[in-house]
Amino acid sequence: MIKITKKENCTGCHACYNVCPKACITMEYDEEGFLYPKVNYEKCIQCNLCERTCPIIHSKKIDNNPVAYACYNKDENIRNQSTSGGIFTLISENIINSNGIVFGAGFDKNYNVVHTMSDNISDLEKFRGSKYVQSSIGDTYKEVKKLLEKEKIVLFTGTPCQIGGIKSYLGKDYPNLICQDIICHGVPSQYVWQHYRDLISSGRNIKNINFRDKSTGWKKYSLKFDFYNGQYYKEIGNKNAYIKGFINNLYLRPSCYNCAYKTLNRQSDITLADFWGIEGILPELDDNKGTSLVFINSDKGKLLFENIKNNTVYKGVDIKKSITFNPCAVVSCEKNKVRNKFLNEYKNKDFNELIELYTREKISKKYNFIFQVFKNLIKRLNIY
Ligand SMILES: Cc1cc2nc3c(=O)[nH]c(=O)nc-3n(C[C@H](O)[C@H](O)[C@H](O)COP(=O)(O)OP(=O)(O)OC[C@H]3O[C@@H](n4cnc5c(N)ncnc54)[C@H](O)[C@@H]3O)c2cc1C
Incomplete structure (x- = not known):
């Protein structure tokens, strides 16, 4: 049966939880705010299906030939509500x-x-926009399987580890399943998010939260909370404490620092991402309103892109060049040295001050490093 001996090896994909025939696995939060499987040994019949289904224990290698596009939706309204294109x-x-x-x-x-799921276009807005928190899968893999067996077409979207999870859970290819993943920086803790959400709302009823509000531009996006009393909170991403902590890797899931899914050869049919660096690579597709980077990874992905491409402005791009400014496609984030310290302290200290302190240290170390490199170079050149 599944036993988590090293937290870094569990992505929290929920495949073991969904596959257990006796429902004796529960997903429980650890003290950091990440879900892990817990087995009820009294109910367990030792069928070992959970271990056999784990996509990390039984990793899969994909042999494909992905191609990349820069692309955005011609519908300005939808594009404005979305993270990238x-x-x-x-x-x-x-x-x-x-x-x-x-x-x-x-x-x-x-x-x-x-x-969750949706069969309604007007309801799709609930999925629109990136939420920089680990999403809980719940029973959705079981729901997907039931629908696939009724011959429904299913689009499953999520992080690469969630796509790995559903593929392992299903155990075979279904022609009516399409999977779309994202290039993923890593997923933050639910507990840190809950703490920050409560801090900002301070008792006010939340109407909407947008992690990537574009009213300040796509590249200089803001985190925005709207409240029912008409008030709002809005702050530019690179100044906002929550976004700074996320980008500086202060509260990502342990498995994200050594992610098993960093590759261009993905299990999904189609991959979506922000086209960072578009202004230098394809300036004609950059208007600071958001351009997506799209990887087509399979024949199903190709067919889907054929069906939608006339509603987009798009251009092909060399896939290796496309990720020049998006290393998260192929490399894991470095674990911040003060991550564990931060997670022990944040509940009892001022959140903004703590983030300021721990991200400032990192920035000053970086500048110090650059300064030392220049100093050594100048010394070598015998300039002084
Ligand atoms: C945690 C996280 C980290 C990311 N890191 C990067 C990165 O490093 N580089 C990069 O280029 N892009 C990253 N992205 C992806 C990017 O922000 C956009 O989601 C992507 O470009 C799609 O944009 P869109 O405009 O087409 O659609 P949108 O409408 O903006 O995207 C909606 C899609 O995102 C999915 N989604 C939203 N939140 C989550 C979540 N918490 N977990 C799983 N799926 C989610 C929805 O299910 C849906 O499929 C990240 C997204 C998330 C959620």
Whole structure:
């Protein structure tokens, strides 16, 4: 049976939880705010299906030939509501128009992030936009399987580890399943998010949260909370404490620092990302309103892109060049040296001050390092 001896080896994908025939695995939060499987040994019949289904224990190698596009949705309104080019919505609309079902990450009524499904275009807005928190999968893999067996077309979207999870859970290819992943920086803790959400809302009822509000531009996006009393909170991402902590890797899941899914040869059919560096690589597709980087990874992905491409502005790009400014496609984030210290302290200290302190240290170390490199170079050149 599944036993988590090293937390770094569990992505929290929920495959073991969903596959257990006796429902004797529960997913429980650890003290950092990440879900891990817990086996009820009294109910367990030792069938070992959980271990056999784990996508990390039984990793899969993909031999494909992905191609990349820079692309954005021609619908300005949808593009504005989306994180990058609004391609997720186009793909999903195509699936729903074919009588299919879409699974993705949305907020629950308390603004925790959870996976659910939708068969309705007007309901797709709940999945639209990146939520920088690990989404809880719940029973969605079981729901996907039931729908696939009823011959429904299903689009499952999520992080690469969630795609690895559903593929392992299903154990075979279904022609009516399409998977879309994202290039993923890493996923933050639910507990840190809940703490920050409560700090910002301070008792006010939340109407909406947008992690990537574009009213200050796509590259200089803001984190925005809207409240029912008409008030709002908005702060530029690179000044906002939560986004700074996320980008500086202060509260990512342990498995994200050594992610098993960093590759261009992905299990998904289609991959979506922000096209960072577009202004230098394809300036004609950059208007600071958000451009997506899209990888087509399989024949299913190719067909889907063929179906939507006329509703987009797009251009092919060399895949290796496309990730010049997006290393998260192929490399894991470095673990911040003060991560564990931060996670022990944040509940009892001023959140903004702590982030300022721990991200400033990192920045000053970086500048110090650059200064030392220059100093050594000048010495070598005998300039002084
Ligand atoms: C945690 C996280 C880290 C990311 N890191 C990077 C990165 O390093 N580089 C990069 O280029 N892009 C990254 N992205 C992806 C990027 O921000 C956009 O989601 C992507 O470009 C799609 O944009 P869109 O405009 O087409 O659609 P949007 O409507 O903005 O995207 C919606 C899609 O994102 C999915 N989604 C939203 N939140 C989550 C979540 N918490 N977990 C799983 N799926 C989620 C939805 O299910 C849906 O498929 C990240 C996204 C997330 C959620």
